[in-house]
Amino acid sequence: MNNEPLRPDPDRLLEQTAAPHRGKLKVFFGACAGVGKTWAMLAEAQRLRAQGLDIVVGVVETHGRKDTAAMLEGLAVLPPKRQAYRGRHISEFDLDAALARRPALILMDELAHSNAPGSRHPKRWQDIEELLEAGIDVFTTVNVQHLESLNDVVSGVTGIQVRETVPDPFFDAADDVVLVDLPPDDLRQRLKEGKVYIAGQAERAIEHFFRKGNLIALRELALRRTADRVDEQMRAWRGHPGEEKVWHTRDAILLCIGHNTGSEKLVRAAARLASRLGSVWHAVYVETPALHRLPEKNVGQFSAPYVWRRSWARRRLHFLIQRKKKQ
Template sequence: MLGGPGRHKLFIGMAPGVGKTFRMLQEAQDLKREGVDVVIGVLETHGRRDTARQAEGLEQVPRHRLVHQGVSLEELDVGAILARRPQLVLVDELAHTNGPGSERPKRWQDVAVLLAAGLDVYSTVNIQHLESLNDQVAQLTGVVVRERLPDRVLQQAQEVVLVDVTPETLQERLQDGKVYAADKVDQALAHFFRRPHLVALRELALREVADRVEEDGPPARGLRERVMVCLSTYPGSNRLLRRAARLAGFMDAPLLALTVQDPARFLSKEQAVRLEESIRLCGDFGAKFLRIDSDDALGTIARIAGERGITQIVLGQTLRSRPQALLRRTLSEKLQHRLKGQAVDLHLISIDAASTPAEWPEDPRGGRDQRIS
């Protein structure tokens, strides 16, 4: 442990209540019996008695307390844990947003500090918090998840454990009061915990872990792929970037985000904010961001694709009226002409917002894809 960074083991599931925290505590208790020095950095039992009992006998490092607008908050105390120097730290709810005034805005950033200091960490997270799945989860469930986790956190973990139950089992746990308080059960069953939502989330979780297993195997064709997403400063760019990140992840390919700005035009405040958000997301996805000033967007896209050996291009597509479709060629058709026979696949992603999903409540403490070959 002293010779390098710590190891990160992440317990992931399709939704709250599948047993991620319980499983993490079980393994921690086994390790303690073997003589490993284990402490709890953050544990959220949410009133679940079985989970609280499973934590008995494990040392808990007191959390850092702070007050914001008269509300008392408790967050992971990184300094206290580093001073204590255990072998293993348990950190629940990895995607949590720290309270205002904390040293770092996100709990996963606190964990990064512990790992860099050579401490091993066990943590938990639900699949809907993964950044690249944000738009997909919103479409499937009607919920926009506000607390999100960069994909690289999952990718860099040494071990990822899927904690899985059937949707029916999870609904039974919910009805028995083992997930939420009784006054929240009916609302949960009628919204996020509907069976179709749970089936879709379970499929996402299973696929994510399966893709990781495949990535740990021998190199495949995906290593020859290179993905480029073409971003604008208009609404929908972040959705486009997330879809491109998923594509790059499936192909085990590097991702380049390109934005072409006309030097004769100035960005509005809203456009500048969207551009900054895209740059931040590129960092979360491990993508390279490239901005080029040019009044020939299609020519620039084609040139960069040739220079960088791009094999997959992701573009946004808005719905057009029938007269528009008859009178004008689409952006993809024009780009195909500019590519001049390059072996590039185009992926057209709808960026029309059909509806505005409800927002996933944050802890008070703190289109379809068309491929053109």
């Protein structure tokens, strides 16, 4: 028997040493446009720049707001990449340039943004994921209506279907979430003063999306989502050795869905309920022969893979029920 101590693999050690630590993600979160998320992000960046941190602006949308544009002074800005799209050139974030520049911190406004066709990733949150994997810290902004699990709720409140969404697991995995809050009356006053949208757009916004009832509901959603996150952090902290533990018996949620148009809404509703109760949840998809009698163009949107892509249940089961052939 060889009694020599096991030696670590040199190649493995080199690989571990070369691999960068994952960057940290900080999300500036709010109820809707105009509450001050971008301004708060830039203010924090300026504070860190004054301390000597290497910071680059990847994407910041000022939307013509002078106070926001003024906050960019002194910050290095990464030039955008020009891409051809439908006969014209548009500006997009240059991911390769950011990775080559490799700052300590990069600012990436509008987390839910969809990239132009031909980009490496279809979504900005995927660009950010690659930056984090490269060891770069990221600041970003997002509104509550862009969270995937709240998509149906926001649509019911505002009457507007938000197309650009961010997966909840990505948001939940953020190292820090800063709630940027503004009372509805103050936000509507900012709109009237032209501090959110240009003249004309502001008037239409006040009469539609920015109605006071909508703003109250969106604010409640943002506050509740932030409170749920803090509650989850407290539960995790109580699990640390030496901390007082208070154990509660929790119910688990089982969602049973099939090939109908309501499945996607049920998935989101189950996720919201589980988050609110602090419970785990499981999804069961039952596929019957009726699915295969649908027109071919509709089968994809009711299939298990389509539903699973929108589900982040702890466990997902797929049952296939086949009709027994007659002898």
